[in-house]
Amino acid sequence: MTTPLPTRPFAALLFDMDGTLISSIASAERTWSRWAAAHGLDVAAFLPTIHGVRSVETIRRLNLPGVDPEAEAAAITQAEMEDVGDVTEIPGARAFLATLPPERWAIVTSAPRALALRRLAAADMPIPKLMVAAEDVAQGKPAPDCFLLAARRLGVAAEDCCVFEDAPAGIRAAEAAGASVVVVTATHHEPVSAKHPAIPNYRNLRAVTDPDGLRLTTDL
CATH class of the missing domain: 3.40.50.1000 (HAD superfamily/HAD-like)
Known part of the structure; x- marks a missing residue:
């Protein structure tokens, strides 16, 4: 009901x-898919975790060695800003x-x-x-x-x-x-x-x- x-x-x-x-799902998932693949993540499993939360927190909770969450989040934001056509x-x-x-x-x-x-x-x-x-x-x-x-x-x-x-x-x-x-x-x-x-x-x-x-x- x-x-x-x-x-x-x-x-x-x-x-x-x-x-x-x-x-904006298509735009966001294109950007995050490229990022996840570059960091050796399982893209299909990772993508559902990005929605509704801040980028920096998505990256921080992965605890990836040698990754600066603030810098990575800023780069992702810039990429997303350049991909708004749809x-x-x-x-x-x-x-x-x-x-x-x-x-x-x-x-x-x-x-x-x-x-x-x-x-x-x-x-x-x-x-x-x-x-x-x-x-x-x-x-x-x-x-x-x-x-x-x-x-x-x-x-x-x-x-x-x-x-x-x-x-x-x-x-x-x-x-x-x-x-x-x-x-x-x-x-x-x-x-x-x-x-x-x-x-x-x-x-x-x-x-x-x-x-x-x-x-x-x-x-x-």
Whole structure:
């Protein structure tokens, strides 16, 4: 049974970026495949581990001898910035964001800010008033720090936010922050858990602003 969308009002909506607002999987996996192959890794086994977390943490947890995670992450970011030709919006995302009050939403991404801005521009997506990027927190997802920071900068409680996510690390981070979660499945290849409501894209999603906040509804 599909978990229904929450009916309560929210003070703000927080969005992951890659896989949630835009599809950049092909670009990211091309870059990371080359890197993994150069370091003798099993590419097919490695690629699922890159999504939703900061590049530096992906590299750090491998404990590869003689590898500087900071330098390698910077090189990967540069390569990803040069490969954005097929980065596209998740269907309906641009129109959905356009309906939101600018002070009521933010992007919370594990990507460095420069890469995030590059990918958003490539997909012709709006730039939010507030973005929390990889360099803004000491601990990336699945730690809740990024969502807690975004809520604080918006002047609201994380418990009064709804987070849109696609990756397990981001979902765990949102849960740890105490936020509600909607899972975006546009880029998923496997069924998702029924623990949280899920949407395939934003085509039928609406956010209605009332005196109590933002309420999510669908046209279905």
